[in-house]
Amino acid sequence: MRVALFVPCYVDQFYPKAAIATLELLEKLGCEVHYPKNQTCCGQPMANSGYEHLTGGCNNLFVDNFSGYDYIVCPSGSCTLHIKEHLHADGKEEKATEIRKKVYELTEFLVDILKVKQLTASFPYRVGLHQSCHGLRGLRIAQMSELVAEPFSKPAQLLDMVNGLELVPLSRQDDCCGFGGTFCVVEEAVSAKMGKDRVADHVSHGAQYITSADLSCLMHLEGILRRQNSDVKVIHVAEILNHSMQ
């Protein structure tokens, strides 16, 4: 199985460990992982700011980098969703359509495609799971609290396979953290308040780590935790699933 690793731009620059963990995890699970080296960004920062018409360059580049693989896997729900919903390219629409169908967020890929039933990872800590909105309500990697429907959670299902890990309950299981792309600076007051309130929910329930399938949320929550000099850390779900794995 030829899998292309799609590493979001901010993960590449600021959180390489999460990308390394994703790569190692996929390899350990038997995937032939390729990293198309000229990849940059999915174009979401422009598109969500109202400048989708400026994303042509990013789209073209994405199609050139990611065509021809069996699957494209990304350790970010938000970037995956953007590609799934908005990747189009003039003259290459067929390839773009194929990519939109083949791109997966990491935890949904592990559960739905690799059908992972057990892991040998160990992470003996109390962990709060932050549901990123785009992974949750866009990709539906877990059930949404608003709907009257059967609960499930792909990231939680995987975290349950990790030795020693205890998932802490939360008062608001899927309230948004307030990152929101450029929202985090344009609406700084509300964004920071939303982040502080999410952090408080995890901390008050005894979490030692906050994890998520999206690092953009975690980057925002980490900024708040560090400003508060908190001992609580953020960690991408791939790093937990890959932790001490034999």
Add this chain to the structure above:
Amino acid sequence: MSTATTKDHPHLAADFNRDEPRVNWHDETLWWIRAKRDIAAHKLPEWELLRETASQIKFNVLSNLSSYLEQFEANAIKNGIIVHWAADATEHNQIVHSLLEQKGITKMVKSKSMLTEECHLNEYLKEQGIDVIDSDLGERIVQLANEPPSHIVLPCIHKKKEEIGDIFHEHLGSAKGESDPKILTETARQHLREVFLTRRAALTGVNFAVAETGEFVICTNEGNADMGAHLAEIHIASMGIEKLIPERKHLGVFLRLLTRSATGQPITTYSSHFSKPQDGSEIHIVIVDNGRSIQLGREEFRNSLKCIRCGACMNTCPVYRKSGGHSYHTAVAGPIGSILAPNLDMKKYADLPFASTLCGSCSNVCPVKIDIHDQLYKWRQVIVKEGYSPKAKTMAMKAMALTLASPTLYRMGGKTGRLVFKYAPFAVNNKLNPWYNQREMPKAPDESFGEWYAQRKGAKNS
């Protein structure tokens, strides 16, 4: 009661956030209502089917709006109701005023109608020398405070009971410092009873207008619409053109959804049907367009007109909860207001589609399944294309698009950025960076993933 302001949502929201304990209180109050909604919804296994049914019924209405409007008008006239048509807010206000003028009425009681808020009817009538008293308790409170409602279902949700006590002490003569909700409600009750008994004209909104029967339905918890309408010589009902449902039986779907979504109650205390005037009195309906047919023509935004004004999207919206209804500077706040308002004035409300993280919770609670967060995204594209985006932002976005479209520029930019973070943190850790105000910047690693990977043995670079 002016909503005119020069400040946009980020500034008004920042003002609201100066008092953090108050933000917490506001957030928790609205979350409590969201939680009540969840409990009510989960009691109905058929909840999602109800939402889908309501959505489909409203699609049918919007697709055949002109014929349903004509059917409704014909049946209402048959019932003895007088029907008026208003193209916009001004015409609506003039019609209401002329009806009062013809009867020499200078005082009117009004139950909740967000349409009249949208039309700024109270201000208009005041200028014409007409005294209007809002009879919904929450609306009365904000009216006395000389403020617009901050929520379409809970107009004074931003006010604490102590503040309401002060307002009642000043205007209605309750004891100083009295904040017991029971006593304050009784004070309002006595005050409004006198109003109901003496007003010759009553204006109400309309929740549902039934095309098949020509009747309309008003939902209240306080019975104030009924009190006003039954005692007045003239009952004026203002409705937007989108309030129609085809048949009476469809109420069975909408009445089950409306209050469960709004407050978690199974149904409003009063769901009153008005079909014909009592002997000696008149019922007038003013059917208002005010931009709705333009929105109907915008294919991507059309289904925003399915809204039944339950307010569930506001209660669930973390941005609304933490910024307050007034920060939206429009009659209908929150997510739904942010997709309706740009249709009325794109320049004035250019900020509202950006007052969201696009988290999507609004679309999930919406009882008529409006794709609110997708429309927020689409409005952003329209607003930028129409030129209502700040020039500096456009420049920054162009530079960003250029950098991210080139692997070389991207790698160079990334490396430079990380070096700045590492060796010149003062360049980003300062007051000019809104991120840094309440958050630390991410730590910059020595190498990017790309750089690490290039050195890796057996790297499968493609």
